[in-house]
Amino acid sequence: MIAEKSHTAQYIIEKISPSAGKVAFMNDTVLSKALLFLEKNGMPSNKYEDYKYCNVDAILKKEFKNIEQKFNQQVSVDAFKIADTYTLVMLNGHFSSTLSDTISEKGLHLSALSNMPELAKTKLGSIANVESDAFIAMNTAFSADGLYIKIDKNTVLSKPIFILHITAALSECFVNSRVLIDLEEGASASIYEEQILIGESKAFTNYLSEKFIGRNAKLNTCLIQSQSQLGYSVNTSQVALQADAHYDNTTITLNGQLVRNNHNVELLGENAQAHLNGLFTANGTSLIDNHTLMDHRVPHCESNELYKGIINHKGIGVFNGKIFVRKDAQKTNAYQSSKNILLSDDATVNAKPQLEIYANDVKCSHGTSTGKIDENAMFYLNARGIGKESAKKMLLSSFAQEVILKIENPELQEKIDQAFTNQI
């Protein structure tokens, strides 16, 4: 029974552990917990409520039968850089100091996870519970040597950081990559990330980030997912906000055969604010699944979520937004909205708000809508001589603007706007 359940997990572990080596930065108790969890639960299948529409176990079984972990280490990153940002490169899960910019900025500390200060190690894994999800467990047990970013008290970064995650696969690969971001009280930073795939092989990425946002600190983030149709990924973002802290994230999923994002935000101090925005396009047979959790633990916090999807061909879009308002979290404001456009008869979307509210004095609202391209608008554009294809692009791009405009950095906004227009 257990052997059956853990088959996929065992296969992956067998293939990845020789090259993963011992994860030196993880403590032994956590490690054994993680392994035990994997052994007991295996990789999530659609039998789990949280993975109902996202049977990762089946996908792994079908698509990753020949994991060989052969990577290309020779890559060039110049083409992917964004002007006026510090570029940090994660290559095949490992922080590459040679490919990254050399940075010296007061109050900013960067290192590979294996070199992180002893004191910081207690943070690692502290908000990513290995017993809550198999991908967290897998990542904790087998993570490559990822990236540690720390920003000191009251430091305002002079430039945004751009983390470029490159998987350069020469065979079927399974990459566990990990980042820890720690903003001390009053610190402020923008951190953008992009996930890309180089090469002709399928690759599975299990990316985990932990973000600690101290009192009155502000973290503005954006994740661009453009791994191509050879890319499969599960991305877990664990975020903890202290009082008066701000967290912004915009996740843009341009493509990917499977993209599952687990965005879990804990509002731990009063007056904290979290804003999650998402935009995705699912073409071909892509499955794009955004799962969010807003955990309001204390009073007077605010959360906002806006997720938009455009689904074409046989694509599948999933949005599951859980808002958890604990008993003590009075005066919570929590809003959520998910809007989708289906471009074909075979495209599907499953959008589900999930509100669990245990406090009585709160303002919460949610809405989902799924529709087609507005035919009247389409006709209006056609009647002015604008052809079907460009009219469609105009309307889809207008649908997307609401999310794209949330991106503060103009360079990044432009880059995403371009990439998005090419995608639709």
Added chain:
Amino acid sequence: MITIKNLHASVDGKEILKGINLDIKAGEIHAIMGPNGSGKSTLSSVLAGKDDYEVTEGEVQFNGKNLLDMDAEDRAREGLFLAFQYPVEIPGVSNINFLKTAVNEIREYHGLTPMEGKDFLAMVKEKQKLVELDGKLTNRSVNEGFSGGEKKRNEIFQMAMLNPKLAILDETDSGLDIDALKIVANGVNTLKTKDNAFVVITHYQRLLDYIVPDFVHILYKGKIVKSGGKELALELEAKGYDEVKAKFENQ
């Protein structure tokens, strides 16, 4: 310019146009009048190429080409323009970008290169003036948050930008105050040449004081039941549609 022969069209199996015949030559202005629900907007939509309507019989020649065979965008590129009775709001698409795309796709169809940015902007300025449209509106989303009158003037502005051969104005005057009406009429009169033609759909004679038609047609229950000169509009204004209704009720 356009010849419509025995045009029948239905929506959801219900016949709305029941044999329209109309011949419009370059340099002419035709007015189409008729009570609500007669099929005036249906005729406009069928001509502009809205595919909700099924043409069950008849033919339409537009400058020698079979209009009904063309997609809506190609009809526009061939020089047909419809000023909508209810212009559509398109949030997130800027007016200017919309117009630029329209102008350039029409040019491309005719084998022309895209217009230079500054020439385009100069044209925008000039045509805006013609319809006294606030410059700020062109930077907003298409028709979004426009007042009724602004939407109608925006239609005429677009018409001026696209310079069509045949323009159909579907109740562009409805809901306009007299000043706005004059602006719209002035737009039409300025754009009118011996090489283009206009179809003005209206309920009211007052527009026809400013845009003087060569022919007036009365559309009722999907058919043109009466045609005449501009005096027909005056007659209608005086007597109302009751006589027409009574006479053609049973047809």
